Amino acid sequence: MPMRSKLLVLAAVIAALAPAKHAFAQERAGVASAVTQTARGQVGGGSMRTIRIGKSVFSGERITTDARGRVQVLLADGSNFVVGPNSSLVIDEFVYRPEQGAGKIVATFGRGVARYVGGRISKNRGGVTIRTRQGTIGVRGGMANLVQRGDDTVFSFLFGKDLTFTGRNGREMRVYRSGFSVFASGGQGRVGRTPANLQNLVTRQLTGTGGAGPRPNAEQLRRFGFANSALPPAPGSPIPPPVIISRGVPVPGNRLDRNFANGSRIGYPPTPGCVSPLYC
Template sequence: MIRREWLLGVGLISGGLGVGLASSAPAWAQNASAIGTVAAVKPDAFGAAPGAAEQTLVIGAGLVENETIRTTADGTANVIFADRSTLTVGKGSQVVLDKFVYDPATGNGGLALDLAQGALRFVGGKLSKGGNVAVKTPTATMTVRGGIALFYFPPGGGDGYAVFLYGQELKNETTGESIFRPGFAFKFPADGGPPVLIKITDEELANILKNFNTESGFAGRFPDQDLALLENNPDLINDLRKQIEEQTQTNNPALESLRQFIATNAIPDTNPYPSSS
């Protein structure tokens, strides 16, 4: 049985399924100035384009460059970009969509986000494969390459975190340090001291995940119907299979859970990936 808590951690449901099962007519297809679209929202979440009044976010709404997303203590929002990157803005957060440039023909471009406070979960798309994704936090600028990361800087102060959950690299551009192993994080002390490289504990991860889930706790409840979407989506399963086979971190619980799920799932490999790929 796949572990719901690690699915919540790596964002394969809220991020990966949001990409794969989103509307076939996203906002940027209808509005040339839009850089992304709202895929899911829980009140209260708001968006403010440059020079415009703040408005309540709704599913399908287009978002523009330099738009500010703000959530209350109960609000969350999921955003999808054209390169299949997704981000989840957690509770009590404020994020600015600084930049999004993407050429589908070449895969070139860049994505820049500014997290002023709160929680942000990023699931990389095509741009992140080239390391062209930057997340500015209150204390450092981070880049994500081919991966999934959590960022948490609590409103009102407290220890901040940049957690590497999956992929190739999470780099602190301010110090030049990088994390290549999932399950590790940069911890930014509340007293303003230099960041510390740590192995994220279950308790620390649980406290961060509370900012995304409607129920608190590491193993917060997750709707069975949403898990069924994953279990009954062969294309997504095959994509996960390829990603997992490319990884070497055998001691990562998130990957191990997915390995076990794929090994026991009855879904046939309808589009197998050659071992040489």
């Protein structure tokens, strides 16, 4: 084939691939159902945009907030992510087949504070994967809080079927009773009771007015036409005992808040068996 013809064929292939790549990058994952103060999104190397209530959030879009920002992202299966101040989250992949109630959610939690509330996809084992610096977590049929400060991470199970954590060391642990958390540092974790002051901290961080803009209209919500199925268990449901793989260590009442308030690690002597002085 002459060189000119080869160049024309190559140019045609590049032209055909470019729109496909753009369409993939702009695949919609959900809608911003609440925004407070400043939350921004960025897809790949594109420009930053301000996330506004009722607007779409795309797969691969990095959501970041400032010191006062909060955003809630509603997905088509009824799942939602709440991202607190000074935080970042990417919804890497969202696939949903409503006729089967099946699909897949893959997200990356970078830093700060966030909450995941499960929808229909979360009812399937392995349907939800959240990547973090310390490892990956899965949430089945429930809700979990995520806290990342420096090298220390806490995943708190609120309700549902279970929360699993696989550390960078390959060790897996499972929590299926509310009030327990995985405390992770250095790519490994331990399971212990969730400190009350940590719950209060997350509640303060995630509480907001919901934004000053208008609420999503009926048409916007109709396109996400499945009500959130992540409801608490019925009263009186039996709660199995927690699965604690590592020995739990009591957490003093005021140490966690003091460290977070100062934004630094204070040099407390570690309790024997603790993963990190920050959470011991």
